[in-house]
Amino acid sequence: MSYRLLKPFISRFALLSVCLVLGACSASYIENRQLQSYDVKSGYRFPEPGQANQANSDSLYICLAFSGGGTRAAAFSYGILEKLRDTTIVWKGKKTRLLDEVDCISGISGGSFTAAYYGLYGDRIFKDYRSRFLERDVQHELFMSALNPLNWPRLASPKFNRIDLATELYDDTIFDHHTFADLIHKQTKPYIILHATNLASGERFEFTQDEFDLLGSDLATFPVARAVTASSAFPFLLSPVTLINYPEPKNFKVSADIENGLASYAGDRRQWHWAVRQNDYLDKAGKPYVHLMDGGLSDNIGIRALENAFRWGAIRRGINNNRIEKFVILVVNAKTDEQDSISQNSVPPELPEVAYKTTTIALDNYSFESIETIRDLNKQRKQTQDTLAVCNSRLKACQGNEFPELSGKIDPVVIDLNFENIQDPMRRKQLLSLPTSFSLSEEAVKQLIDAGALLLDTSPEFQLLLKDLNPGSGNE
Amino acid sequence: MEFLEVRFHESRPVIIDDHEQGKTNLVIELAGGLHTISLGGKGSVFSPLQQTVFINNTNVVSPYVVSFT
Numbered sequence: 360m361s362y363r364l365l366k367p368f369i370s371r372f373a374l375l376s377v378c379l380v381l382g383a384c385s386a387s388y389i390e391n392r393q394l395q396s397y398d399v400k401s402g403y404r405f406p407e408p409g410q411a412n413q414a415n416s417d418s419l420y421i422c423l424a425f426s427g428g429g430t431r432a433a434a435f436s437y438g439i440l441e442k443l444r445d446t447t448i449v450w451k452g453k454k455t456r457l458l459d460e461v462d463c464i465s466g467i468s469g470g471s472f473t474a475a476y477y478g479l480y481g482d483r484i485f486k487d488y489r490s491r492f493l494e495r496d497v498q499h500e501l502f503m504s505a506l507n508p509l510n511w512p513r514l515a516s517p518k519f520n521r522i523d524l525a526t527e528l529y530d531d532t533i534f535d536h537h538t539f540a541d542l543i544h545k546q547t548k549p550y551i552i553l554h555a556t557n558l559a560s561g562e563r564f565e566f567t568q569d570e571f572d573l574l575g576s577d578l579a580t581f582p583v584a585r586a587v588t589a590s591s592a593f594p595f596l597l598s599p600v601t602l603i604n605y606p607e608p609k610n611f612k613v614s615a616d617i618e619n620g621l622a623s624y625a626g627d628r629r630q631w632h633w634a635v636r637q638n639d640y641l642d643k644a645g646k647p648y649v650h651l652m653d654g655g656l657s658d659n660i661g662i663r664a665l666e667n668a669f670r671w672g673a674i675r676r677g678i679n680n681n682r683i684e685k686f687v688i689l690v691v692n693a694k695t696d697e698q699d700s701i702s703q704n705s706v707p708p709e710l711p712e713v714a715y716k717t718t719t720i721a722l723d724n725y726s727f728e729s730i731e732t733i734r735d736l737n738k739q740r741k742q743t744q745d746t747l748a749v750c751n752s753r754l755k756a757c758q759g760n761e762f763p764e765l766s767g768k769i770d771p772v773v774i775d776l777n778f779e780n781i782q783d784p785m786r787r788k789q790l791l792s793l794p795t796s797f798s799l800s801e802e803a804v805k806q807l808i809d810a811g812a813l814l815l816d817t818s819p820e821f822q823l824l825l826k827d828l829n830p831g832s833g834n835e
Numbered sequence: 836m837e838f839l840e841v842r843f844h845e846s847r848p849v850i851i852d853d854h855e856q857g858k859t860n861l862v863i864e865l866a867g868g869l870h871t872i873s874l875g876g877k878g879s880v881f882s883p884l885q886q887t888v889f890i891n892n893t894n895v896v897s898p899y900v901v902s903f904t
């Protein structure tokens with residue numbers, strides 16, 4: 360074949376090669392920006408109970424934890440929001456929707472979509488979230504985006520991957536290029552905590568300014584879609600989201616929680632462990648980058664952030680300052696009961712199945728323990744209050760000196776919702792066998808949304824709570 | 836969890852690790868370990884200005900006691 364015949368193909372190949380090289384050279388992931396000045400009072404941080412908020416009382420303090428589980432988890436948590444919207448209560452003489460009393464939402468992976476969307480758009484979620492996300496075949500869209508030849512030059516870059524296409528898709532079609540600055544400017548509750556997992560340490564990573572302070576980075580400029588992408592970056596399917604660990608600003612001061620936590624090995628091993636991991640981010644030379652994956656790897660329920668806030672954070676201060684009276688944690692757990700096929704086979708499972716099982720087994724076990732820990736913590740608090748009350752009533756009867764009262768008293772309620780509590784066996788089996796993916800049929804999405812309302816209607820703890828929060832119950 | 840009682844001759848907010856938490860002469864529940872304690876709000880001068888204490892093995896009827904004068 361002569362050169363003349365080949366020439367057009369060679370030219371095109373050369374042009375394509377140039378495009379590929381240029382694309383590969385220029386394409387890069389979204390970089391988090393450096394923090395110019397450190398101010399502990401600004402940025403997206405857990406609000407202290409007692410800070411002004413028009414609609415939401417702090418005395419009734421409600422936190423929701425939305426678990427991971429793809430669209431299954433997103434639809435289930437959306438169903439819970441619908442039910443809370445439709446539930447009217449009376450608190451301190453004021454009639455309100457239970458949804459308007461929600462103070463914080465912690466979201467993981469699939470649950471992070473619903474949490475972030477509600478945080479950004481409020482009630483608009485009930486108008487368009489189903490069509491914008493739940494009923495879409497996002498998985499297929501992601502696949503097609505990777506197959507689009509226009510994206511190949513960028514995908515050839517070592518600093519651009521499928522995860523970055525996912526961020527673009529979510530940014531364009533769900534989160535409208537909003538950043539955390541938009542959440543700050545709203546100045547309304549609930550406070551949204553999105554989580555990922557630090558791939559190096561295995562530790563939970565929260566998209567809060569407190570965590571970004573340690574990276575010397577400004578969360579306000581960071582796209583919400585990017586945080587949700589990190590939270591849902593399932594291992595083996597998507598690559599990690601990378602953050603730059605910048606030098607800390609000149610006026611940066613390590614928080615007392617971390618400083619004292621580092622010295623508390625013998626006093627509180629949990630806080631010490633947390634402080635050590637947080638302090639690791641200040642090793643700028645040793646760890647100039649942080650790679651984040653699915654939040655479910657470190658906490659698939661989203662409850663650990665609330666546990667820390669209860670043990671030594673904003674919730675603890677709200678209790679001690681007597682600003683929280685009734686403390687409600689509602690766990691929306693979309694866990695499934697995967698069919699055990701490996702026990703029926705004499706041939707050992709293949710490596711991909713072992714890898715998948717290794718990830719999900721650890722995740723499920725840890726999730727169970729997380730829920731039981733927060734339940735125990737609240738139970739212990741109630742026992743402590745009751746013990747002190749009994750001691751003091753007996754001392755009073757004996758005319759002895761009473762012990763000092765606790766600085767605050769709470770009525771704790773933990774509600775754990777999952778598909779195992781669906782009474783209808785057929786429906787339960789259907790829900791428990793739904794896959795973890797970003798593509799579910801409209802019928803499956805509807806079933807999941809309905810399950811939210813059904814589970815709340817049949818939850819003894821929720822019904823007891825409603826009895827407390829209804830007119831004439833005496834909470835006024 | 837651990838328990839702390841900060842004693843002072845008047846009711847004042849207690850500052851624990853830079854945050855206001857509870858009041859003097861009441862029992863405050865908190866995580867164990869090292870804490871820096873001071874007083875907030877307005878009122879009489881107090882001494883010392885702050886105390887750093889290690890709190891462990893307490894209970895609600897036998898809290899760690901820190902006194903300011």
